[in-house]
Amino acid sequence: MEGNDVATVTTNSTSASSSSSQSSAPAVVISPCAACKILRRRCVEKCVLAPYFPPTDPLKFTTAHRVFGASNIIKFLQELPEPHRADAVSSMVYEANARLRDPVYGCAGAICQLQSQVNELQQHLAKAQAEIVNMQTQHAHLMALLCDEMARSSQTLPHQQHDQQSFDDFNSSPHSYQSNASFIDENNLGLLWEPLWT
Structure with missing residues (x-):
């Protein structure tokens, strides 16, 4: 009688432990791809x-x-x-x-479209580069003309100053007709125009 009770207790404890282990095990759910x-x-x-x-x-x-x-x-x-x-x-x-x-061309159609865009952009780039070179050439030409004009003006400026100085010296000289009052004196005019015969 006592042996049967021990067996029953052992079985109950074994089943309880197995049920607790089953409940603690995580449930693995495999989802299909x-x-x-x-x-x-x-x-x-x-x-x-x-x-x-x-x-x-x-x-x-x-x-x-x-x-x-x-x-x-x-x-x-x-x-x-x-x-x-x-x-x-x-x-x-x-x-x-x-x-x-695009059922007809697929990726090939997209590639062709992108290639045409690349070609168009390359043409625009070449045109812009040509315009830049042209503008640089015009700028260099204008700078050369400006330098020549400045060199010419620097050469003509001393001559103009020399001519002005000569004109000023002439006006300030004692033999100048403007500064010599005796030249235009009426008495002197009479002497100059005195007739040679009587």
Whole structure:
């Protein structure tokens, strides 16, 4: 009777400890990737699409799936080494977005448009550089003319000063007609115009 009671207590304690351990264990919920969720299939542990199409961004796989298809995406990724798969997925998504915007040319159309813009900008740049060179040439020519004009004016200025000094000296000389009052005296005028005959 006592042995049965001990066994019952041991069993109860064992079941209690197991139930407490089960309740304390965290519940692991594995969310399928966006690709498997859209394709409605079970996402396996080593899903080739899971690292590149997370469940938080379903539009990424939807866009690539509309253009390339799921089987082609899986095939592309399986043929590539793992370090290059992320870049390949980015390229596929970018190409898919371009194809949805421009079904005929896709990325090639965007590249051609950008190339034409680059060519147009290069032409504008060459034109602006030519205008700059032309303006620099005109500026150098004007500076040369200005220097020549300044050199000529500096050469003619001493001659003008010398001529003015000569004119001033002539007016201030004692033999000047303006300063010599006796030259215009009436008496002297009479002597000068005195007739030579009587």
